[in-house]
Amino acid sequence: MKIGIIHLTDLHIKETNNWIQDKIAGIVSALHLDFSKIDKIFIIISGDIANKGKGYNEAETILTKFKNSLERFIEDTSFEYILVPGNHDCNFHEPNQVRDIIIDNVHSAKYNEDNSIIDTCIKVQDDFWTFYKKIKGEIPSNKLVYQIKREIDGSYIQFTCYNTAWMSSIKENVGKMYFPLTKIPDDFSCEGNILNLSIFHHPLNWFTPNTEPNNRKAFTQHLEKNSQILIYGHEHEEEHIKNQDLKTKKETIYISGKALQSEDEKSSGFKSIVIDILEKSGIIKEYNWDKDKYICNFENNFSINGAKNIDKTFKPKQGFIDKLDSLDLPLKFENRKNIHLSDIFVFPDLERISTKEKRIDDVYNSKRLLEESRPIISLEGDAQSGKTSLLNMLYLNFLDKYKYPILLDAKNLMKYEENKTIKKLFEEQYEVADFEAYLQYDKEKKILIIDNLQNFTYNAATLINIIKNLQLHFSQIIIGTTSIFTFSSALNAEFKEINYYYIQPLGYKKRNELIEKYHLLNESPQTYTDQIILEKTKIHFDQIQTVLGNKLIPSYPVYVLSILQTLIYATPHNLEQTSLGYCYQSLIYVALTDKAKIKNEDIDSYFNFLSELAFNLYQTNMDSFSGNYLDEFYRLYNQKYVAKNLTKIKDNLIISNILTEDDDGDYKFRYNYIFYFLISRKLVELIHQEEGKRIITDLCNNLSDEKAANILVLTTHHSKDDFLIDEATLSLMAPYDNYTPITLHKDDDYYNQIEGIVRDISSNIIQANRDPKKEREKNLEESDRINEKKNANQDNEIEKEEANELVQEMSHALKAIEIVGQIVKNRKGSIDKEKLKEIITELYYTAFRTITFFGEISKFTQNELIESLKNRIEEGDSNQEIVKKINKFFQYMTFQQCIGIFSKMIYCVGNKDLKDIFDEVAKEINTPAAKLVTFSIKSAYSKLSIKELRELSKEFEDNHVAFSILRARARAYVYNNHIDYKEKQQIANSLKMKMLSK
16 A cells, blocks of 8 residues: 655745745646545645745645646545644744743743643744644644544555744744653554654754753654654755664654755755555655656665565566557657656546346446456447557556556467466566466466457367466456457356446546646646636536437447547648538548558548448438448449558458448448538539538438437538538427417516426535536436436337427427537538628527427426326315425426526537627626526636626526526536636625535
């Protein structure tokens, strides 16, 4: 078990002009690689947090920002501050003659039982202890010496903190300090298997030897007896010393640090320490500011109390480790070099597969495989699922747990020879070629990882014999494959303890985590802020979600990162094409060139062949096709176009994962996005012909069909043709023309339908300290849960041939908002402003009519339910009470539908570049509903305007529904953005809301 320590000292934080605040990003950037795989990190500050007793408000802000940045940059890790006061943490601004007399005579003072002398002396630290409580939550009962003890996976670490500044004065002299050892509790010692670190401010040479007994000597003996590591500051000098008592062989490590903030801005430093508690060893790094960043200019391994260094017998070869940790995807980073896989890797979720029914049982975080005890584990994943990257990361993480894996590609199983194959791999992967020692090493610490089992072409009996042989040497075998079911029956019959997992695409939370990691690596450490990272992550998360669609593309890391790179850096060569359309084309292009090595000069031919094939399948209403169909299609295609040999085309398309072949020899496009994109590519060529116009119209009229909706969306990415935009816009706005749009005026029927429930559930509270990052994670987790539930329902339900007519209408309207919203966002620069305004106005009205429609349906269903229950109410039941509950339920459902459609408008239409047009639309429609939608969109995509908020608050103060929705949107803004307390207070005051600190 490893812990991390960040040692900061002498921060000297003032009330103003703290240049260290601008270096927080640089500190975090320097540290994140040191602690990328640590579960617990302690931030030790060895005194002088404030400057001359002042600056604690600023210190709280800086320390909070530092911890938040660490939590964002170094994930799956908890952080805790360990603090002791220094001389600058004492407030000497008010004279205290009693304290001065005590300090002058402290060496001969008698420390009475009631601690009055010490209490008087530490009175100058009152501001420090108030600050301490804000950071730590509670103040220690003994402010002179206190302990913090933590259990980490059965091991204990203890910090003993000494307040050496209790007798500090404005002018201190070396050799004059004194520490009253009689006040140290008897039980403050290091016993058993506890790692004890002593934290204090003044180096030991500052303590007086001129007492009886010698205080410096006694204090030193006490520290060295009870601590393995001493950490201190004050002198602004780096120190790394190990002392050994030659009699007892007890070792003590002394560590001091450079001031983090001093008068000289060029002189700033800190340390990182990683300690393995079980192995009693560690590594220390010293960082110093150099021009524009912190660089490591000292690094060394150390052992604790004579412990042997980590067993180097099986030290992996650095070249092999570098290969495993390399980032094969060609990603561009503006401000970083040498980015590794481990820097950006996100452990995907797995779903356990029941081999009997070949179905999914439950979700499982792949990081838990590091603790999995099953002897055999099979990981199945698609070609682009990140299977090999996951296996590589498991290998690296096992090393950190002092387990020694061997990585074996299945091709080596084809020529497997007992021990000889493993010996060869061992010598390739580890520095010391003592293979006999490895064979005899503890079996529980050896793991075999087999990749690409799908390439194993021998029979199941041969595989079983090989695995049995390998189990003699390895406690666990982890298998990676694209398909295990070829062997699953035979393996299950032979091996009882085997688990099968399927690698899942990244869910909402993990997708967000990957995008955030990319931006953290890509941003300049000197300029990024929490809000910048949050905003960029939100924007690209939404854009990538649009490209991924509803399972159009599996959200595997390779696709997420490829789309992200394309959105940031690539520009469409075809001016008709949107950036999102270019993303789809780029993914297909990369598949053809990287996998099948298609030359650039042949790319156009392949795209044309694929487009014609996809469109032909669409016209014949086919998703998959036989070899005979492909032969006939090729014969006709070859009469019209120059084409490569069909066998070569087919092989290249399968290699590149464009096409896939099933067990029956039938073919289909591997992913829907390829199929739909290629259809839309051909459709654009026909858009001015009658056939093309007819297809576009059919697509517009059939939006409840997922295929039709996706093809139409992708077609809008290919062309900015007026017919396409007009037809799409006008056709899509057709639903509910006979319904009156909601207004949310007090005389609106819909207003009266939901007012009661809004009064019941509205809130006038804003919690001031909600963390936007955690708030976003919570929302994304909820989205993942909803998605999992939806997928489970789809798996368990038999699809009906004809969906309910009402459901189809609702689906059509919501899809209309989505598609036209994409046209608006992606074509905003090439559509006339007046036309954009017309389209957005129609979008608002469509949303408002849809809400009216749902309200009418809800009211009708509610009345029907009440009537049907009247005859079933038994004697003694309260008719009135039942009706009341039914009414509340339907009111709540109706209001939630309104909020849901408002949210869909925000997501589908929202764009910060169009805020002026949104304002014009709201002004033209001139209803509370329109103004709320515009306010919601603007506050979601740009900074909230306090002035506008106050104006709307005044306008809606007598409109309970509109005012409650406005409050909810403002609360969402506060919870989902990094804003200062003053702005939160302004928002709360504007809406007459209460601010709560917890």
